[in-house]
Amino acid sequence: MYRIRGFEIHDGYLDRHAQSSVFSAVQEIARAAPPYAPMTPWGKPMRVKMTSAGRLGWYSDRRGYRYVDQHPDGIPWPPIPEVIMEMWRDLVPGGRDPECCLVNYYGEDARMGLHQDKDEADFAYPVVSVSLGDDGLFRIGNDTKGGKTESLWLRSGDVVVMGGDARLRYHGIDKIRFGTSTLLPKGGRINLTLRVVT
Numbered sequence: 001m002y003r004i005r006g007f008e009i010h011d012g013y014l015d016r017h018a019q020s021s022v023f024s025a026v027q028e029i030a031r032a033a034p035p036y037a038p039m040t041p042w043g044k045p046m047r048v049k050m051t052s053a054g055r056l057g058w059y060s061d062r063r064g065y066r067y068v069d070q071h072p073d074g075i076p077w078p079p080i081p082e083v084i085m086e087m088w089r090d091l092v093p094g095g096r097d098p099e100c101c102l103v104n105y106y107g108e109d110a111r112m113g114l115h116q117d118k119d120e121a122d123f124a125y126p127v128v129s130v131s132l133g134d135d136g137l138f139r140i141g142n143d144t145k146g147g148k149t150e151s152l153w154l155r156s157g158d159v160v161v162m163g164g165d166a167r168l169r170y171h172g173i174d175k176i177r178f179g180t181s182t183l184l185p186k187g188g189r190i191n192l193t194l195r196v197v198t
């Protein structure tokens, strides 16, 4: 584990076998709650496809960013699979369990602009981010917009804990390197973020 600007980078946290188990769990979530492209508040569909597991799912449309208790098709979010819960309990011991596991799928041209994760009510808990599949170029900024940034490639099995001083730090994904991993049969990158919401 090493730190960049307060972000804990657990590189190689999941070995290949564990990555496969977590990927299977994600496929189960996607079967129950199909990924969709959320609409940004400014009316453009996002390039990243999303779905969620847990009591609450992250959602976006013209009314803004928020957590909702149902998939847009009106179905409940599936529970967070146990293999995913185990990672949280290992990295964030002795606290509350996450209420949301947001699943982001990045295809060849997907990216995610610099943003803060601030739709949660309690910033005492970290956001735990798990990378699967193709490499993603992760950029870390500051607590306000602008200023110098630092970038690193996140690989399949890497986990980032964004907590403490870094909980509200800007971050994003500039691009992925499509086809760098064989974990996802059709390529692309999956990122999971586990969050305490309420």
Ligand code: SIN
Pocket: 104, 112, 129, 131, 136, 138, 154, 171, 172, 173, 191, 193
């Ligand atoms: C996020 O910040 O929500 C996702 C980050 C990532 O895809 O690694």
Ligand code: FE2
Pocket: 115, 116, 117, 171
């Ligand atoms: Fe984020």
